[in-house]
Amino acid sequence: MPIFEFRCLICGNVFEKLFNTRQEEFVALCPECNAEYLERVISRTNYIMGSSQGGDKTKLTSKSCSTGNSCISFEIPGPE
Structure with missing residues (x-):
């Protein structure tokens, strides 16, 4: 069940x-x-980059998506 955040463009309420x-x-x-008049807001996460208890670290992978652009993917440690 996804939770989405919205911001009112009139009063600023989120x-x-x-x-x-x-x-x-x-x-x-x-x-x-x-x-x-609303806009969708990109929510913040509460994930902290760094080591987990098992010592695994978040792995960042960067690759070329198109000419002059790059994309980054995250491999976040956790249960398989």
């Missing part, structure tokens, strides 16, 4: 919406001012 299914309909209104 709020979350939990979706139970992909097909769930969402009435896009700010709960503070009822404005319909």
